[in-house]
Amino acid sequence: MRLLRGVVACRGGIMSVDEARRFERDLTNNSELLAKIKSIVSSLASFVEAGKAHGYNFTLADAKQLVRDKVPRHQLSDEQLDAIAAGHGIGGSGGIGGLGGGISGSPNIVVSGIVVSG
Amino acid sequence: MTRSVAARHYRRIFASRSPEQRRALAHVKRFVERMLGDPAFRLALGDNLDSARRAAERYGIDVDPAEMLPLWHSQYQCHRHKPEGAQWPLAVLWDDYMAEMLRHREVMREEGDMADVHPRFHIWRQRQMRRCASELGSSAAWITHPIIAFELSDGCTVGCWFCGVAADRFRGHYAYSDQNARLWRDVVGVARDLFGPAARTGFCYWATDPIDNPDYDKFLFDYYDITGALPQTPTAAPLKDLALTRRVLALFDKYRTISNRFSVLSVRQLDAIHAAFTAEELLGVELIMQQKDSPVPKADAGRARLVRQRLQERGKDDGKEARWIENTTIACVSGFLVNLLRGRIQLITPVAESGRWPLGYRILGERFFATVEEFRAGLEGLIDQHMRAGLAPDQPVRFRRDLAYEPGERAFSLVGRRVRHTVQDDATSVPVGPLIARGTKTAFDVLAAMGGGDMLVAADLLDQLFDAGLLEEDFDDRFAGAHNEGLALARRDHGAVAPRHRDPSAHNYAWDTPA
Numbered sequence: 339m340r341l342l343r344g345v346v347a348c349r350g351g352i353m354s355v356d357e358a359r360r361f362e363r364d365l366t367n368n369s370e371l372l373a374k375i376k377s378i379v380s381s382l383a384s385f386v387e388a389g390k391a392h393g394y395n396f397t398l399a400d401a402k403q404l405v406r407d408k409v410p411r412h413q414l415s416d417e418q419l420d421a422i423a424a425g426h427g428i429g430g431s432g433g434i435g436g437l438g439g440g441i442s443g444s445p446n447i448v449v450s451g452i453v454v455s456g
Numbered sequence: 457m458t459r460s461v462a463a464r465h466y467r468r469i470f471a472s473r474s475p476e477q478r479r480a481l482a483h484v485k486r487f488v489e490r491m492l493g494d495p496a497f498r499l500a501l502g503d504n505l506d507s508a509r510r511a512a513e514r515y516g517i518d519v520d521p522a523e524m525l526p527l528w529h530s531q532y533q534c535h536r537h538k539p540e541g542a543q544w545p546l547a548v549l550w551d552d553y554m555a556e557m558l559r560h561r562e563v564m565r566e567e568g569d570m571a572d573v574h575p576r577f578h579i580w581r582q583r584q585m586r587r588c589a590s591e592l593g594s595s596a597a598w599i600t601h602p603i604i605a606f607e608l609s610d611g612c613t614v615g616c617w618f619c620g621v622a623a624d625r626f627r628g629h630y631a632y633s634d635q636n637a638r639l640w641r642d643v644v645g646v647a648r649d650l651f652g653p654a655a656r657t658g659f660c661y662w663a664t665d666p667i668d669n670p671d672y673d674k675f676l677f678d679y680y681d682i683t684g685a686l687p688q689t690p691t692a693a694p695l696k697d698l699a700l701t702r703r704v705l706a707l708f709d710k711y712r713t714i715s716n717r718f719s720v721l722s723v724r725q726l727d728a729i730h731a732a733f734t735a736e737e738l739l740g741v742e743l744i745m746q747q748k749d750s751p752v753p754k755a756d757a758g759r760a761r762l763v764r765q766r767l768q769e770r771g772k773d774d775g776k777e778a779r780w781i782e783n784t785t786i787a788c789v790s791g792f793l794v795n796l797l798r799g800r801i802q803l804i805t806p807v808a809e810s811g812r813w814p815l816g817y818r819i820l821g822e823r824f825f826a827t828v829e830e831f832r833a834g835l836e837g838l839i840d841q842h843m844r845a846g847l848a849p850d851q852p853v854r855f856r857r858d859l860a861y862e863p864g865e866r867a868f869s870l871v872g873r874r875v876r877h878t879v880q881d882d883a884t885s886v887p888v889g890p891l892i893a894r895g896t897k898t899a900f901d902v903l904a905a906m907g908g909g910d911m912l913v914a915a916d917l918l919d920q921l922f923d924a925g926l927l928e929e930d931f932d933d934r935f936a937g938a939h940n941e942g943l944a945l946a947r948r949d950h951g952a953v954a955p956r957h958r959d960p961s962a963h964n965y966a967w968d969t970p971a
Contacts, residue, residue: 358912362908362909362911362912363909364908365908365909365911366907366908366909367908368908372908375911376900376903376904376911377900378900379899379900379903379911379915380846380847380849380898380899380900380903380915380918381846381847381899381915381918381919381922382912382915382916382919383845383846383919384846384915385911385912385915401912401916402916404912405912405913405916408883408913409883409913
């Protein structure tokens with residue numbers, strides 16, 4: 339029934355982020371589904387695959403958007419990750435990610451500028 | 457064949473300057489080389505302009521030191537890169553030129569991007585770049601992460617005591633025979649087909665000296681012909697085969713893509729290089745001063761690492777000298793190291809030197825080939841096996857071994873030698889950091905510890921940590937440690953370092969002669 343509802347919802351035009359949200363909600367409420375998922379997931383991409391296998395139609399971008407909606411400070415942009423790659427975090431007091439980022443980098447001699455409550 | 461973006465950028469650096477400016481730059485460069493590499497020249501400069509002008513003239517340097525005081529006079533250095541510095545036009549000319557050369561380094565790094573051509577390799581290389589920035593700190597900015605390097609010899613005849621990759625004893629070169637040339641061109645063609653413009657970041661040396669291969673310039677031209685980029689040529693023996701060196705410089709003049717590089721091992725060698733080539737001929741050649749008293753520090757890797765350890769053991773290095781940069785590397789490739797003579801492909805990436813990786817690069821895997829089909833299969837096999845897009849499901853999730861985990865309030869810190877990362881960890885009811893810090897749990901285990909509502913958030917954090925290069929990927933011990941013959945040779949006889957190239961003016965270390 340759940341599978342059918344998922345497909346119908348997609349056909350009905352419900353946004354994929356909503357599908358991701360529905361998948362997450364069902365994981366919370368359906369211990370049988372949770373048990374199945376736990377044995378096969380290791381990354382966000384694997385959640386997308388697992389979701390598809392159980393009739394939830396959403397993409398990796400949708401899953402990331404869901405996480406971003408839930409935890410705004412958790413997402414690093416590609417630019418921020420690239421800044422880590424380019425070593426731009428060195429010497430700054432704010433570190434990579436700054437106040438809004440999840441992961442910061444700064445030299446040992448500089449106290450990391452990321453503010454957990456920021 | 458499309459034109460290389462990096463090559464265009466590099467050529468513009470020269471084309472945008474007048475012949476007079478290029479000539480002036482060549483002589484400023486020679487002045488700087490003398491400053492860095494010749495104590496007698498530094499002494500001769502003295503404190504006043506008359507003595508400086510006489511010294512420059514005596515060394516055949518045809519620019520007026522008075523026009524570049526901020527470059528060399530301690531009392532004027534404070535004006536460098538400042539508006540008032542405009543009154544010393546040669547200093548401004550030099551600094552602008554160097555700034556563009558530094559920018560070229562960034563362009564070279566960008567030329568290795570493969571987001572469209574080979575996303576899997578691209579993502580892996582990006583992750584290695586992030587890891588290097590975290591692991592190596594500011595020195596990582598010097599690494600351009602070329603995607604492929606070819607060795608056209610086996611070992612090296614020079615045997616520099618400070619060789620960061622501890623080159624093996626020379627065993628021979630890969631001759632440009634009809635058969636070899638065909639395989640070579642096919643192999644470079646495969647690299648171009650698979651990796652697109654990123655193949656232009658490749659070069660033709662590693663633990664070898666290009667000049668040890670008398671056919672080197674033929675291989676070099678082929679590389680240009682196939683990829684559109686003429687690789688960099690560095691050598692510590694530019695005078696060994698002067699005709700070959702001149703052929704290489706002629707290729708540079710014709711197709712210039714990137715500066716070449718001569719390592720200078722002694723003042724006497726600097727004299728000989730300056731005598732053999734005019735200042736103008738060397739404008740496109742960086743001279744790296746590797747003499748004992750040079751201000752250029754050595755990466756503490758390979759044989760240099762061994763030398764420093766022996767110095768410390770014998771109480772001759774208190775660790776305060778600036779000659780060493782510890783926990784760094786001279787390795788630059790995040791991709792493939794190919795030896796044509798051995799028919800071997802290794803997948804490598806730079807790491808901080810350590811007992812585990814004493815040569816400053818990690819070897820992830822290895823394949824052998826005799827045909828171009830095997831070469832292609834070798835590349836693809838290494839990519840399939842080692843370039844993971846995400847965490848391996850069957851391996852523990854751990855923080856990198858060089859990072860110390862520090863729990864904190866709603867966050868945790870990962871403290872490396874040079875960089876501290878702080879990670880927010882308050883979005884799940886069960887914090888993720890402590891689970892990873894145990895070092896025994898797989899990604900499955902970590903996610904299984906979460907409630908259903910937290911699993912996606914936790915998976916996203918794992919992904920971010922992985923993408924940032926903060927999670928350990930180095931689980932394979934097969935290639936770890938010193939398997940390199942060059943290092944083993946240096947360790948022999950109580951750690952004696954016995955360079956095959958010895959210059960009378962070079963510093964004599966006590967252990968040069970085995971006890």
